[in-house]
Amino acid sequence: MVKEYLEDKxxxxxxxxKYxxxxxxxxxxxxxENFKLTIIDKNNKRSIDFNKLKKEFKSTYDLQFMHDLKGIYMLFKDGDLFIVGNSRDNVFKRLKNDFKKDEGFKQLLESSNVKLTVIRMHDMDNIHNARLEAVVTDIYTKLFxxxxAQEYELKI
Known part of the structure; x- marks a missing residue:
């Protein structure tokens, strides 16, 4: 039994x-790369300036087409992690849809300090991509x- 355990170990x-x-x-x-999102007033509603973001993505990542930007993204509100997500198809389109349809994302528009970090991944192996997203989420959760704990002098 011990020998089998050691072999399994x-x-x-x-x-x-290998992983x-x-x-x-x-x-x-x-x-x-990191991006500061510009929030604009459009028809009396706050919105992300997606035209500006698209230009920044294209120049930063030297993109010809937006669908070439695949990977993990992190949104921060006032310095705190808000969400980690990934897109195997198009980060820009995913963000645009999320801000349009998801009420949770609209909370970000209440702040004037919204930042975005995008990790462009060329190898979009689904298993490793999801695992890397989990690792990033875990790291930022622990940092948060x-x-x-430091702010409220808690022991964790």
């Missing part, structure tokens, strides 16, 4: 090591909890 270690190497390679081929 070795197998798990090799799987985890870490695969994620490392995907990360090396990624391109992460640590910030709250």
């Amino acid at each position: 070795k197998l798990m270690k090799s799987i985890i090591t 870490a190497c695969d994620l490392g390679k995907i990360w090396e081929n990624s391109h992460m 909890k640590a910030k709250l």
Whole structure:
């Protein structure tokens, strides 16, 4: 029984090591950039200036077509992580739809300090993409909890 456990443990270690190497390679081929979203008043409603964002995406990532921007995105409101998401098709289109249809995203428009981080991923392997999104979410969740603990002198 112990021998079988050790063999399984070795197998798990090799799987985890390979997984870490695969994620490392995907990360090396990624391109992460930060953007400050411009909020405008349009027909007495606050909205993101998507024309400006589109131009910034195209110039930053040297894109010819917006559908070439695939990857993970993070939205921050007043410095705090609001949401982590990913798009295998088109980050720009996904954001535009989310701001149009999702009431939660409209909360972001209440602030004048909305930032976006986009990690452009060229290799959109669905399994690794979802796992990298989970890793990013986990890291930022821990940072957020640590910030709250520091602000309110909590022990976590």
